[in-house]
Amino acid sequence: MARITLRNLAHSYLPTPQGDGDYALKELDHVWQDGGAYALLGASGCGKTTLLNIISGLLRPSHGRVLFGDRDVTDEPTAARNIAQVFQFPVVYDTMTVRENLAFPLRNRGRDAAYIKARVQQIAAIIGMESALDRKAQGLTADAKQKISLGRGMVREDVNAILFDEPLTVIDPHMKWGLRTQLKQLHREFGHTMIYVTHDQTEALTFADKVVVMHEGRVVQMGTPQDLFETPAHTFVGYFIGSPGMNFIDAQVAGDTATLPGGAQVGLGGHYAPLSGKIGIRPEHAALTGQGGLPVTIRRIEDVGRHRLIRAELQGVPLNIVAPEGQPVAGLDRVVFDPRRINVYADDWRVAPQEIA
Numbered sequence: 001m002a003r004i005t006l007r008n009l010a011h012s013y014l015p016t017p018q019g020d021g022d023y024a025l026k027e028l029d030h031v032w033q034d035g036g037a038y039a040l041l042g043a044s045g046c047g048k049t050t051l052l053n054i055i056s057g058l059l060r061p062s063h064g065r066v067l068f069g070d071r072d073v074t075d076e077p078t079a080a081r082n083i084a085q086v087f088q089f090p091v092v093y094d095t096m097t098v099r100e101n102l103a104f105p106l107r108n109r110g111r112d113a114a115y116i117k118a119r120v121q122q123i124a125a126i127i128g129m130e131s132a133l134d135r136k137a138q139g140l141t142a143d144a145k146q147k148i149s150l151g152r153g154m155v156r157e158d159v160n161a162i163l164f165d166e167p168l169t170v171i172d173p174h175m176k177w178g179l180r181t182q183l184k185q186l187h188r189e190f191g192h193t194m195i196y197v198t199h200d201q202t203e204a205l206t207f208a209d210k211v212v213v214m215h216e217g218r219v220v221q222m223g224t225p226q227d228l229f230e231t232p233a234h235t236f237v238g239y240f241i242g243s244p245g246m247n248f249i250d251a252q253v254a255g256d257t258a259t260l261p262g263g264a265q266v267g268l269g270g271h272y273a274p275l276s277g278k279i280g281i282r283p284e285h286a287a288l289t290g291q292g293g294l295p296v297t298i299r300r301i302e303d304v305g306r307h308r309l310i311r312a313e314l315q316g317v318p319l320n321i322v323a324p325e326g327q328p329v330a331g332l333d334r335v336v337f338d339p340r341r342i343n344v345y346a347d348d349w350r351v352a353p354q355e356i357a
């Protein structure tokens, strides 16, 4: 296992890139700690696969270095990097049995038969395929084949890292949760460095201890699920995490007050130097009320499981509010925000409140 360091890394698929826009991956410095469970999260095309392929050695970066521990592996091929990879679609040998498929990486490394037998049995239990071990892979569903791919990715204990690229895409939705939980369990047991690429926030937040959010070729935040929820570093993280995402309202901010375009004022939980930007409020941190706060127009009320989602407008700006189960909303036409939960943004980046001496 290894710590993975990306140093001044950048990649363009063009031979002579001109500006920032020509880079699929903009310059990046990042350390993946040894034994960490990371998710790499972002919308389609933001550069997740490019970054993963650079780590695995499938792609050589246009700039920068990749280090495994203290060893520079930038010029080493995938085979020399000692990593396991699980791709979006199954990679299995159809003519082999499930057992042979799972055993393959261990046989390749010359492990002894007793160890292979025990380890394959253990992995088969995790992926729920013990009863199919002696079946040929041919004829199995895509779902079952992908479980074999996952198993093969996890079977070796001595890898530097396991890289997963959207591994649950072909898995039946009601099995996804179980497999995700098992992957997490496996991480706890064996402590591999795991990097899990996904565009699905639920997958990222349930799997990872640390989530790395990418946007337009840039890492915009690395944090715990709680960090991403409470203090999104960039407006994209606010939009992307949460269901629905954070509300953003244009505002002039000065001291502990935000002034909205219509002149309404919102109290903030901290002090800020004057700036022109946005305030960000999670729907969960806004509440309908009968008095005080600001007037809103309610457009729609949706029942979503354990709470209701109020689709409202605040001075012409769409605003989502989560009303907890059991809270009556009829007749309420004003909104209040929890000042301590309001984040302030300038040029899409979060501005930390000033320390007050």
Ligand SMILES: Nc1ncnc2c1ncn2[C@@H]1O[C@H](COP(=O)(O)OP(=O)(O)OP(=O)(O)O)[C@@H](O)[C@H]1O
Residues within 6 Å of the ligand: 013, 024, 042, 043, 044, 045, 046, 047, 048, 049, 050, 051, 199
């Ligand atoms: N081989 C390639 N040649 C040229 N451009 C590429 C190549 N592969 C990816 N790109 C471009 O690089 C950018 C990042 O793509 P990448 O596949 O890394 O994103 P992603 O976040 O993994 O997206 P997805 O979730 O759709 O796989 C995109 O604009 C894409 O069109």
